Amino acid sequence: MNQTGRVFCYYVSLLFGLLFLNFLLFNVIPSDPSRIMLGPNADNAAVEHLRQEFGLNDPLIKQFTHYIQGLLSFDLGISYTTRRAVWPDVASSFKVTLLSSFSALLLATIYSIISAYISFVSKSGFRKFFTALNSNLMSVPSLVIAIVFGLFCIRWDLLSFAGTGDVRNILMSALVLTIYPSASLSQILLEQTFTLDKQPYIIEARSFGFTNSFIFWKRLLKNALLPWISQISNVVAILIGGAAVVEVVFSVPGIGRLLFQAVLRRDLPILQGILATVTSCFIIINILTEFVYWFLNPRKGEIHVV
Amino acid sequence: MLYKYRRLIIASGIIAGLWLLFEVWALIVSASPTEVVLSERLLNPSIEHWFGTDDLGRDILSRTAYGARLSFRVSILAWFASLSFGLFLGGIAGYWEGSWLDRTISWCTGALFIIPYMIIIIAALSVLGPGLENAYLVLTFIAWAAPARMTRINVIKIKTQDYIRAAHAMGFSPLSIILKAILPAVIPTVLIASVGILPELIALDAGLSFFGLGVRPPAPSLGKMIVDGLSNLSLAWWIALAPTFALGLICISVNIAARILRNAT
Numbered sequence: 001m002n003q004t005g006r007v008f009c010y011y012v013s014l015l016f017g018l019l020f021l022n023f024l025l026f027n028v029i030p031s032d033p034s035r036i037m038l039g040p041n042a043d044n045a046a047v048e049h050l051r052q053e054f055g056l057n058d059p060l061i062k063q064f065t066h067y068i069q070g071l072l073s074f075d076l077g078i079s080y081t082t083r084r085a086v087w088p089d090v091a092s093s094f095k096v097t098l099l100s101s102f103s104a105l106l107l108a109t110i111y112s113i114i115s116a117y118i119s120f121v122s123k124s125g126f127r128k129f130f131t132a133l134n135s136n137l138m139s140v141p142s143l144v145i146a147i148v149f150g151l152f153c154i155r156w157d158l159l160s161f162a163g164t165g166d167v168r169n170i171l172m173s174a175l176v177l178t179i180y181p182s183a184s185l186s187q188i189l190l191e192q193t194f195t196l197d198k199q200p201y202i203i204e205a206r207s208f209g210f211t212n213s214f215i216f217w218k219r220l221l222k223n224a225l226l227p228w229i230s231q232i233s234n235v236v237a238i239l240i241g242g243a244a245v246v247e248v249v250f251s252v253p254g255i256g257r258l259l260f261q262a263v264l265r266r267d268l269p270i271l272q273g274i275l276a277t278v279t280s281c282f283i284i285i286n287i288l289t290e291f292v293y294w295f296l297n298p299r300k301g302e303i304h305v306v
Numbered sequence: 307m308l309y310k311y312r313r314l315i316i317a318s319g320i321i322a323g324l325w326l327l328f329e330v331w332a333l334i335v336s337a338s339p340t341e342v343v344l345s346e347r348l349l350n351p352s353i354e355h356w357f358g359t360d361d362l363g364r365d366i367l368s369r370t371a372y373g374a375r376l377s378f379r380v381s382i383l384a385w386f387a388s389l390s391f392g393l394f395l396g397g398i399a400g401y402w403e404g405s406w407l408d409r410t411i412s413w414c415t416g417a418l419f420i421i422p423y424m425i426i427i428i429a430a431l432s433v434l435g436p437g438l439e440n441a442y443l444v445l446t447f448i449a450w451a452a453p454a455r456m457t458r459i460n461v462i463k464i465k466t467q468d469y470i471r472a473a474h475a476m477g478f479s480p481l482s483i484i485l486k487a488i489l490p491a492v493i494p495t496v497l498i499a500s501v502g503i504l505p506e507l508i509a510l511d512a513g514l515s516f517f518g519l520g521v522r523p524p525a526p527s528l529g530k531m532i533v534d535g536l537s538n539l540s541l542a543w544w545i546a547l548a549p550t551f552a553l554g555l556i557c558i559s560v561n562i563a564a565r566i567l568r569n570a571t
Contacts, residue, residue, distance in 0.1 A: 010413075010416075013413070014413075014416075014417050014420075017417065018417075018421065022429075025429065025430060025433050026433060135561065135565055136558050136561060136562070138561075139505040139506075139509075139557045139558055139560070139561030140554055140557055140558060141508075141509035141512055141513070141553060141554075141557055142509075143509070143512055143513060143516060143529070143532060143550075143553065144550050144553050144554040144557070147532060147535075147536075147546050147550040148550065148554075150536075150539060151539070151543055151546070151547070154539060154540050154543065233420055234419055234420060236422075237419075237420055237421060237422040237423070238422075238424070240422040240424070240425060241422055241423065241424025241425060241513070242424075244424055244425060244428070244513075244517075245513055245516055248516070248533075248536075249536060255425075259425065259428060259517075260517060262432075263428060263432045263517050263518065263519065264518065266432060268432075268433065271428075271429045271432060271433075272429070274425065274429070275425060275426065275429045278422055278425050279421060279422070279426075282420065282421060282422060286420055
């Protein structure tokens, strides 16, 4: 089997593993979902009826195939508390989270390229400064950044649009969310820039008398971005975790707030739906990243395996 | 001697000193962290209550001290557990490189690196039920991947050396070779590199208690305090300030310690 096939198999197996974990977590470990749904005082006949209805008495394999079939037709079950279908709620809040995450990622891209450019062109202490700054920013939990930002917003009365879900609200959470990816992506790019700086083709370009700026944009950046791209999916994984917290702080109607409410109410179908959606979306992002990496890498055929 | 190990001493001094600070602080604060005094609700910071009181009249300073202490305990214990777990599994995977065992373990570590684990541990904990023991379990389950991967790479590098082959020739069992000959040689490298996951564990622990999945209330924890402060953010800004500050201080100091250690090697 060639490299491409192996990578594809890896992700498909990962997807099935995660979905199976998701299935086990919610359908097997809780002793009785129908009991949770009806409350502790329900009579046994009603519980049994609900078990029949949900197919909880079927063998495990049949339940799993049923679950996968449901996923394929976007049927994620019915919420315990609102009694509505889970998928529309999850989809609409996931859209908000994706929007804020991608604007955060865009800001992070701009920051990392600019910081790499500044520290490459001006050979002074900028590199040390950015490295130290990034490393410390990376370690601060997004919870802390969100609260500090929120306190400043209250000081200047900027939180009037919290909870509305309009563009300003989403942008606010994106601004907080961008700190982690900015720092970590900039760190990777800085390291890569200074590894490539000692490569013969850069020394050659320099001996031709090209300016640092020209070398950075035309010769160095494309190569320096390769490891950067391979790290994006890891960064997005942590970014989504941060989004869960930040959205609660700024009450953005995204996946984080839905998760928070579902945890408070122990609404297992919504949790399961969120988990299935996020993990499937992640596998897709990873496959896309592999594809972009392959597309940009001049050494074709060499696919990067995470 | 002292000069040679100065970085190690400074770094462990930062972590241990901070931990000790919160331990001692929690011992000497006079106000109880859980005592509800309804006559002293939402007090401003003053000499009596340095960081004010929350909406149930509890002293925020002592709650922060207890919460930070708990945060330290949870994350350092989870760190040790995941480190030993990762060392063992990484050692096995590196020793039998290319076997089905190695492929399974590498599959798991690869998966743990790319999945959005925050969402998964929140979902897992809300099924398993909140509580400290489950939080330990879930944090360990997430964090073993990084040390395991590092151990595996180092074991592969080291296992062709002569003294390992000599151990083979003398007929030791693979398990005793891994435990007695290979792992002691890779432990220092892995230990130093994996201090870097400690701030992440602290942040994750705070995130879990933020979602109400850490230690059960009324026992104080940093994340839960921040949530409580959040609902009163415009009314009483000081409730969220102290735990946020403590959390940021802990994470940045531990990260600086990790950086000092990493530069030493």
